[in-house]
Amino acid sequence: VFTAMERLEATSELQSRLSSLSFSSFPGITSNQCDDPIKTFIDCYIHDSSCHLFLLIAAQMPPLNPPSTWTSAALKELKAKLRTEEDSMVTVYRGDIMTVHVPTVPEAKKVCWEFATDGYDIGFGIYFDWTPVTSRSITVHISESSDDEEEEEELEGPVSNGDIEKGSKSRSNSSLGEILPVYRQDSHLSVHGGSHDFPGEGTYLLKFDNSYSLWRNKTLYYRVYYSA
Template identity: 35%
Template sequence: MSLTSVGDSSDEDDEIFELPEIQPAFVSSHKNIDEFKHEILQGDNGMLKVCSGEILTVRIPTSDDGRFIYWEFATDDYDLAFGVNFEWNKCPDIEVTLDVNDTDTEEEDDFWADDEHLTDVNDIEAPKKDKQKEEPPTSVIVPVYRKNSHEEVIIGSHRYPGRGTYLLKFDNSYSFFRTKIVYYRCFYGQ
């Protein structure tokens, strides 16, 4: 599938891209949480620490060796919000990466970014505003909502809608005091 243009193609600034319809993901759970955590601790799979007020995003590019992505995760002691997005990109990075978003820091950065009146535009030593990097279009695969991942292993899969990057979001932004430990693994399949 590819992105299709809507509107007059003669004026590139006015082009609007319509994203293809996304098929729903398969999401389920199973109760073998202790066995799952033990497998994660014994293997080369992942453990994450999601501090209170943070959102961790695991960025997983599509692979030519697969047609599906699969994920599983569980937490210790407390629930966690989770969601999956798909970032449309014909040439995704080839490495899995991790982004940390501290919700308090984002709001603070937005506040300071608005203080143009404090900077003299003629001052050559003044910090320059970076041009906003245009983000690739993104589709929601699984909306972010809280899961009882401390009671059961949350599992899911999704067929690639095209080339791009899956964004697995582990959201602890609602928690003021509790850090969550996440046991997870992701893999490709046919």
């Protein structure tokens, strides 16, 4: 519980930190969307010490629409095509998360994707980083699971609804929004694809998550492209 002095100090510090923020800092947001976000956040900060500055920023980000998704039985056709394309057939090693960073571009209106795997499922999810784009290159990043304490591997049987990928957690990043949480997809049984309309300027993070597997590497066939 805050004392009166601590509340005064917290309020003063927070007002100072927020004074440099403006609604123009957040694409798609206008001041009439919140009566008094600073006062609201100060009240939260004073009464709950677990509140942080990024909560205010996250609250001001525009909502993200869900993606359009589909599945196809044309596994063999997609795999045969992607085997001939550079960097479209990769191995996601046990315990690893592969994140494809896809920046928005002025000449397109949406991002599209397709993927499939050999033999076993893989986790898949999509996030959007509102940070202004500084490069138009699509890049791939590999990271290890933060769940090293897990002692047993998930059974890789049939995928059920709600079987969320344990290895992927939303980063404590004030500019990051969730489009599709990471779930294990039966991409070894059908092609999984989809698209998402650009919500504004930023970078998509497409996560292929094999962090739950202690023993099995996954062969992934994927492609990401833009559409007008």
